[in-house]
Amino acid sequence: MKRPAAIHRWWLPVLALCVGAAMSAQAHVASNSFLTMRIESASVEGSVELAVRDAEIAVGLDSNHDGQVSWGEVRAAQAALLVYLRQHLQLAGADGGCALRFGELQINARVDGNYLWQAFTAQCPSPLEQLSIDYRLLDAEDPSHRGLLTLIARGSTQSAVLGGAKQNQRFDLGHPSPWNAFAEYFEVGVWHIWSGIDHLLFLLSLLLPAVLVRRTQRWQAVPRAAPAIINILKVVTAFTLAHSITLSLAAFDIIRLPSRLTESVIAASIIVGALNNVFPLVTEARWRIAFAFGLLHGFGFAAVLSDMGLPRGARLISLVAFNLGVEAGQLAVVLAIMPVVYALRASRLYQRALMPWGSTAIASLALVWFVQRAIG
């Protein structure tokens, strides 16, 4: 939660009430920290929660010695806290230590009191098949302190207790069997096409006219399904073929493009595709646009993969799985939208409104992206 904006006066007592509820009557549990780590290939997204009382023991927060810790005192001690965390919490994969980057420090109110909640990202040298965690928080100050860990990797969750006699523990994240890798990367592919709306909009802008033909400067409905289906197949196949080529080239590090360039050109491709529906230049062979720009979209997909990394020993299969995932996601959208578009094709609504104005809307949105990506 971010800072609440303006707080009206009548909220104040209620707010005070619930802060009070979170502060009062705290059952004494042993000293525990709570850690969550989510493994994504070579990186670990996580958080560590340390009780304010334990952080006081570890680094000293109460700078004015009034026996209580304020948020201001915590903020002032954040640098010391991060140094302490770096010294007492280390992650490593098989190929060496992972670099920790800390996010914003926040507060979490647990039933037994307030905890400092520190998000972190750890970048490891290679995709993780095992993770070593060296946990020494409070080891000198309170030997009964433990870290309660929730570790999420490859869709399964394990929990463990860190610290005490077992300062260094190694967790097997499950060997990425070809099937595991396939399933994981397929899912990422599907997810990416659904969340990466720019690829879909590009495809859509090329498919909207697939149920129409251009005759004497006007759109007309195709008489039968066959030409529409052929149009769709041509566009989808060309797009798929093109982005598969560049995705593979990029994934195996044969060609690399700066991501700012590819992202901007992807936005531009949407503008071109959509404007072509409003001011038609290419009416018969839209698959050529699909192919040409598809090459660039492939570099966009590759950026996702390079963030994740490909698991050793299963590089090819993961790449294929990711690509198939993208195709499956794309196909699902095409199958959902195109029958509707086909049914509407002869209506004035579609020909005069949805097609031109929908395309214009897509083009405007893409223009905004283009400006953001090219300048931002």
Next chain:
Amino acid sequence: MRELRHAVAEWLLAMTMGGALCAPLIAKPYIPADDAQILAQLPAGARHADVTARRMAVDRLDVTVLLAQFYIEQARASGDLRYLGYAEAVLAPWVAKPTPVPAALVLQATVQQSRHEFAAALATLDRSLVARPNDAQAWLTRATVLRVLGRYREANSACAQFALRADAFLSMICQQSIEGLAGHLASAYGTLAAAPTEGLLNPERAWRESELGEMAVRLGRDAEAESCFKRAIVLNARDFYVRAAYADLLLRQLRYREVLALLDGQQSIEPLLLRLAIAQKQLNDPNFAHSRELLQAAFAAEAQRGEAVHRREEARFLLEVEDRPRDALAVAIANWAVQREPDDALVLVAAAYAAGDPKAADPALEFARAQGLRDVRLDGAAAARS
């Protein structure tokens, strides 16, 4: 009239918005808006400066002993388990020395006993007693641990060893309290009650009263027990064992409001919070939900740590608060494998009957028969079965 309507509407809106605002505030991490917001109160001895100071005293045994005693006392009085960790930290270098340091070892054993690590506590005491057989405190701690484990014969001989080296009156409490568990309840109660108490210090009186109170409970003399508990609390207000025993007596007599009064402000001590929650549940008290949530979180963390400090309480929590008798029975069985006080027997028997598995109560009932452990509460539970 319009103003009233307006006020009611505003109030309703405030409650709704407040609810919506509270939920994320308690559940999710947030960035406080105000630097002055207080996040925690620091109790005595729990500041960074204290830790730094105690590092400087690391090679002074006398300071170490004082610090460890202070932390153990704080843990006893507040129920705060962190203090046991601090005590362990100051003792660690002394415990690790190849030649035993009895003064440190006895305190270490006390820490282990407080954590219900009974086998480890006995091993530590053995090490200490080999080095210094004349250590009265070590014998008394040994008797206490063996008593909790239900090993009354050994506990009795530890008391005898204690008696050789300590004050006669304390030795008598030690011995009679174990006699009272092992087949001689009425006579032990009579002996302890009749013993003259002139010249006793308050802690000694408090100990006597609490032992007498527990015996009276097992004898079924609740009125006498109540006056013993009351006197013990006056003598030592910070003893939460007595308070818990008194609360149990009140709960048995359905005097829930008095439980709330007795335990007001003691929520930080888990065993007391449990009794409070049981009473709050019966009274439909608005604070019940919060107490329950606190207990759930505490037991969940303990379970993940794989520790058994509060298993007896957890079994009672599942049985009397959560109405999950089968789960309660599983915890009560695990608890009985570790510790065998009358209360442990009682929760096992109660959970077994509630879960419809009376055979599961047999280990406790057989133990009571074999040892001569008499407790009207156990008789009551057993009678309820037949």
